[in-house]
Amino acid sequence: MISRVSMFIRYSTTALLFTWVLVLANEATARAIHYGALSNPELDQCDDLHFRGERIQARQCYRQLISSSADMLVQAESSWAIGDIKNANTLFQNAVKSDPENALMRVRWGELFMQTYQYQTALELFQEALLHEPDNSFAQIGAAKALVERFESDARKYIDQVLNNENAAAGARYQAFLLLARMAMEATEMFKAVELLNEAETLAQENEIPPLEVFALFASMDLLEGESESEWITRALEMSPGYGDIYAIPGYFFWISRRYREAIELFSTAVEIEPDHWVAHMELGINLLRDNQVTRARQHLEIAYGGDPYNPKTVNSLRLLDTFDDYDLINIPEVPTENTFPRITFRLHKDESGVLRPYAEKLAEQGIREFTKRYQFDLKEPVIIEIYPNHDDFVVRTIGMPGVGILGATFGYLFAMDSPTDHPDNEYHWGTTFWHELAHVFTLEATDHLIPRWYSEGISVFEEWRYGPIKGIRIPVNVLDAMADDKFLPIAELDGGFIRPSYDEQVIVSYMQAGLVCEFVAREFGFDKIVGMLAEFKNGIDTGQTVRRVLGITPEEFDERFDDFIFEEFGDLLGHLGQWKTLHQRAVKALAEEKWQDTLKAAGDAIEIFPEYVESDSPFLFMARAHSKLGDDNAELNTLHEYWQNGGYAPEAIWLLANKLYHRDRKTEAIDVLDSLNMVDPFDVELHSTLGDWLLEEGDYTLALTEYKVALAMEPHDKAAAFYRIANANYFLQQYDDARKNVLSALEIAPHYRPAQKLLLETTRTQ
Amino acid sequence: MSRVILSLVLMLPLMTSAELHITIIQGLDGTSDYAQQFSEQARRVNIASESVTQNPLIRYFSGEDATRESILDHFSQLASTMTHEDRIAVFLIGHGSYDGFEYKFNIPGPDITGKHIKDVMNALPAKVQLLVNTSSASGAINEQLKNEDRVVITATRNGNERLATRFGAYFFEAIENSAADINKNNAITVKEAFDYAERMVTDYFEDQGQLATEHPQLSGDYAGQFVIARLLRDRTEDENPELTKFLTERGEIDIKIEELQLKKGELLQDEFLSQLQILMIDLSTVQEKIDQISGENQE
Missing domain, CATH: 1.10.390 (Neutral Protease; domain 2)
Incomplete structure (x- = not known):
């Protein structure tokens, strides 16, 4: 679900105007669409050039605005439009300082933070804007988007505020419907999603908002239902041939449905038709990794990074890939x-x-x-x-x-x-x-x-x-x-x-x-x-x-x-759960007070009700401790054994049980018990050495050899002994060459190691 | 480790003819827990010392006896009696402190400072010296004591690691633990004890999921040769001529093994193993004879 983080950002930039989509896609850090939040003739003029695809002229226009406009908000937007995020941030900061009551400035500054994946800061700015202007629908929808990214349920509150306000801006209402539709689709509530998308489409038509994202969501539904084609894709591409989200948005829904290979296909098509769709490259890379296509994944993640170095998922994934050499x-x-x-x-x-x-x-x-x-x-x-x-x-x-x-x-x-x-x-x-x-x-x-x-x-x-x-x-x-x-x-x-x-x-x-x-x-x-x-x-x-x-x-x-x-x-059990909890607490208290008979009674009664409870505070462990303190070794062993048979696996208890069994000559059971620790705490040299020794005693040389090899793999302090143990198992398995090599390794470290010397002589004489 | 073996063999005459003086200083503990821990550590090092030198050469300061005056006086006397060929080992067990300028080892009355320790060690004529300081902040004295003939071990990397250390407990555990005897010669060198303790400290902090608050340090060239404990009685003084012959033979094979190990990088693995096998079989055979004569079957 976290993948919604960057997908949403990308998608939220695709809806307002057809031309915006085409041009913004070429910017590494595309300026967030304002959905009508801004109204400034000078800026509109540059934006128009931008919309028409006259990029050089648009950049000149923005640059000129940065130096000529007296309005710091306009300067900030212009800096953002040419990709100078740092300067845009400074200008927004100064603009807010100079006009602290202005909610719009905080909303747009918040959108800048959204674009750079800093959702908490963005949320704070939207909330500050709402302090100054409680009905600002762009601030409300901004807060909702930030909360969605942070997986917080409060998002719904802000969305409702937008939709319940008849005077809310159309751009904000449109975004609210899209957000809800997306959430409904994520919850596989498709009928509800269709209703919401219909609302969004109507709103888009009435307010000349291009409904591309609506199309993409409808297309997602078609493809998820098993259709091989969708008319919504055709319609979107007729409107905007380079609209990669028409595939990337369905790609998102396929991956959250765990259909990763279909997602890969869709993201691949998305970046084919929109090569600088950095989020789609990132998602493609991550899904390729899920399919173990590491080399191809890296290629797309590197492309994504080149276009958008701010995306934490891209950066994290590339850093992870750098560690793959360590595997x-x-x-x-x-x-x-x-x-x-x-x-x-x-x-x-x-x-x-x-x-x-x-x-x-x-x-x-x-x-x-x-x-x-x-x-x-x-x-x-x-x-x-x-x-x-x-x-x-x-x-x-x-x-x-x-x-x-x-x-x-x-x-x-x-x-x-x-x-x-x-x-x-x-x-x-x-x-x-x-x-x-x-x-x-x-x-x-x-x-x-x-x-x-x-x-x-x-x-x-x-x-x-x-x-x-x-x-x-x-x-x-x-x-x-x-x-x-x-x-x-x-x-x-x-x-x-x-x-x-x-x-x-x-x-x-x-x-x-x-x-x-x-x-x-x-x-x-x-x-x-x-x-x-x-x-x-x-x-x-x-x-x-x-x-x-x-x-x-x-x-x-x-x-x-x-x-x-x-x-x-x-x-x-449910009928006695309350009683079990009381008994458990009583056993804990008795244990702490070292009242061993009371511990035995409370723990025993608790076990009778709920014997399957074998967590780290299991009554079995309390009971075993009490038996130990009372000197009843057999009862301690039996309690620990029952604990283990019920699935308990606390290493200290398992070691204790295994040793007790071993010293009672119940070696096969001791081995089974100790071996079960390999599923919990295998990074314990002593576990492997001891288990190996016991297996060797029982004549299971093959398993003993495995345990000894594991012990050596842990780079133990006493390597000579580890090599000697392996050589010994080799010897019993009649693997004399291996035995000789391993015993020589032991002696290379410790030439005077007597058992190893003897084994070397025996091996040599045997051969 | 191989270099250690050769040097041990070459240094045997030196080691056996010279005296080893050992001074153990147990400082203030502060709490009963530490009192118990420090006493236990001191007990272990006292026992281990008896296995490597004669009793009169061991001096143990603890409690009210461990005053600066008496300690400095002891070292002053040592300086006048010991020779250049003798060796000295000093063990400091307790708490230390560092205020950014000066290290202090805490004892009853005025503390011993880093400068005192440096002056004392420099004044001792013994060429080969060992100082083991297991106190907190002990790393503060590292730089001022460094000397290729002097093995210096501290529980911490510098004076800023000020928390009570775990290193000492592990170091003194090592000197009576065969698990620390990596080359299985029944003798624990300073290096072996240090390696054991350092590993245990690392494991401890890893197991606890905590950042390590101490980083033990070792400097000096002779850590691998300086034996501080023997786990079994040394039989080199046995007067049986046949045994002496085999012991000599064993020493000669040891040297050949050492020489082969030094050439390991120049040989193909199979060739190395083949030569090693021959020498190890010789060594094992000789050892078998030694065991037969001495009636031992040590493992």
């Missing part, structure tokens, strides 16, 4: 057989690839094998998997801007996600995220990207619970609260919970609901219906129809039965 590109298989492509390609940071690769590869191979069978879909292309050690790099890779709290994103055959290194709190289970995103690859590709968001997320969550690295349905407490408050949406409206959440936690609530819907369908109707629904979505059928066709019931019946399912599954 290893790893194909699986490394040497594909003839006429085959690699199945998987990893882009892993060089500092991390040695650690993450074995686990990521294992998960990917297992996932591809299972998903292919479960969803009856064979991948047509390699899966590209990118893991970023820096969260902001991952987010920039996803949406061009940093600062969004997501963990993974799938674009089709490519998915990107956070590495555990940027989550030092160890609460990030990267293996689960990996499984979730890999499921998206299948659901997106099996439906040609036509799957609704709720179903794609639902299957991914369902996959986590049923088949992921930590199995079991785990519902966060805030989602249980939402369940208790009856906040689940009807199935036909579930997409809205993702796309236009109406309260803070609705997105996570919708994730869980979608997962539960899939669980319900699989249990009540059979797993084949899950696959059947995918097939219907591929045909472009909506959720309501899909439910009817595949499940044979109406969406309303579905909702009723789903409610019953929820009641059956969670009714008891």
Whole structure:
């Protein structure tokens, strides 16, 4: 959604006059259209030259105005028109100082900030303008646009002020209708959007405003509905042959619908007919990146940067591309057989690839094998998997801007996600995220990207619970609260919970609901219906129809039965949730006061109500601590074991459990427990060394070797020991050449390392 | 590391004939937590010192004894008794401060300043010197003490890193921890202890997700040769002639390994490995014989 940032700016400059579009497109920092906000004969004269395409004369005209006009606002507009943004800014500043009550100056200055992507400053200027002139419709619409860019819901308030004011300027009302139509389309409320666009078109006709953007939005609807052509495109191009937005605006709607390849086609056409459409170049570049077309992406991003160096998405994306040299590109298989492509390609940071690769590869191979069978879909292309050690790099890779709290994103055959290194709190289970995103690859590709968001997320969550690295349905407490408050949406409206959440936690609530819907369908109707629904979505059928066709019931019946399912599954828990919260608090307090018996009682009662709660403040952990303090080692072990079996993965607790099992000679279990930490905190040398040692003891030399190699990849302090361990595993695997090389590496560092010396002699004698 | 091994072998006569004097100064702690930490560090370095020198050559100042007068007096006496061939190691454990002009190591009564430390070290005739200052702001004295024959370790990069440090705890942990013994020779050099502690400090701040408030520093040429702790008893003084023969042989192989490692860049990898393998097999075989004679099977 953040991509609206620059798209909107670009689109907002396309509506007023036909000639404006043609000429402004040639300016690197095109001056924002004023939609009738300004009225100055001298400036109009230069603007006329500009509109007619007489650029040299227009520039001369503007230059002359800068030196001859006594009006600082005119000077500022002229400087802006010739691309001298700095001077324009100074002049606006001086103009506002000289006439602080003038709302218009602040509005236009705000538009300058909008053009350079500084939305907060722009918003402040629009709001200051409204302090001086509360009914200034251009300030109102300006504030609305700034808030839309910042994803703030207050935008609606300003739009309503414009539309409710009969005296509002036509240019402002026109922009208000367009904004609303766009928002309706983003929420897939197409009927509403059509009504709004009709209003905008009428207004445009009555006020001689060229309706190009209206055409582009109508064209978007046609193409999204599957039409290969749209009359709106023809009409727009007849009016303005170089109007790139007639393709770029539909391109925007395709990418927010996750149909990235169609978006690429549309943006490509946009820049073909309007080569200096910098935003379209930028969006094309970012969408090409989503399709792993890195070289082509860079070309368009560089063009975008050359034309508009202010766009933060362009700059961020180029900076990210500069870091790609720091990543290893790893194909699986490394040497594909003839006429085959690699199945998987990893882009892993060089500092991390040695650690993450074995686990990521294992998960990917297992996932591809299972998903292919479960969803009856064979991948047509390699899966590209990118893991970023820096969260902001991952987010920039996803949406061009940093600062969004997501963990993974799938674009089709490519998915990107956070590495555990940027989550030092160890609460990030990267293996689960990996499984979730890999499921998206299948659901997106099996439906040609036509799957609704709720179903794609639902299957991914369902996959986590049923088949992921930590199995079991785990519902966060805030989602249980939402369940208790009856906040689940009807199935036909579930997409809205993702796309236009109406309260803070609705997105996570919708994730869980979608997962539960899939669980319900699989249990009540059979797993084949899950696959059947995918097939219907591929045909472009909506959720309501899909439910009817595949499940044979109406969406309303579905909702009723789903409610019953929820009641059956969670009714008891929801009925005792308040009690659980009290017990949990009581356990926390008892723990803090070191009242171990009280801790045991409160935690035990809490666990009885809600055993699936295994977050970092799980009653299991309180209970284990209390048992430990009371000296009951067996009870501590059993509690930790139950915690782990329920999906708990706090590293300290897992280490403790693994060691206890190991020392009780339950080595196989100890290995399983410790191995599960690889999905949480794989950047721990001790984890790999210990796990390797235990595996070696149990005779699993191959897995031991993997763990030892990972330990070495982490550049441990004691490299000699790391090489020795690898050599030892090599020796047991009868890989004597490798054993010799590795033991020599150990001895090169530490010539007097006795175990390594002995292994060298043994290896030599064996050979 | 390879250069270290060669130098260690070449310096053995020097190291064994000369005396190693060790002075440990435990400064003010301020809180009971630090009192416990500093005492533990001092305990460790005292034990480690006994493994590398004779007891009378170790001097430990702590509590009310650690006054400026007594400390300066001690160094004054040392300066008059030690020789050029002797070595000196000084460990400062505690808090330090820096006001932008002068570093002070906090002890009961008047503090020791950076200038005192410099004057004391300069006055000592020992050619090879070691100063380990684990206090906060200790980096303030780096420049004034630099000298190629003097190994100087400070917990901080400069005097502006003023928060209590973690480096000391890790450094003194290293001197009794085989994990710090990178070349597995059962001896911890200054360099090995420093590397271990520096890494632990870095890991600590990374794990906490915090900006590091200390950046340990090391200067001087002999850090890799200066052994400050032995994890096992040195058997070089054993009088068994056969053992002596094998120990000599082992030393000769060590030198050949060192020479080969110096030529590594000039050789193809396979060639290097092949030659290394021959030498390592010789070394391992000799070691096996040493173990048999001495009845050891150390790992």
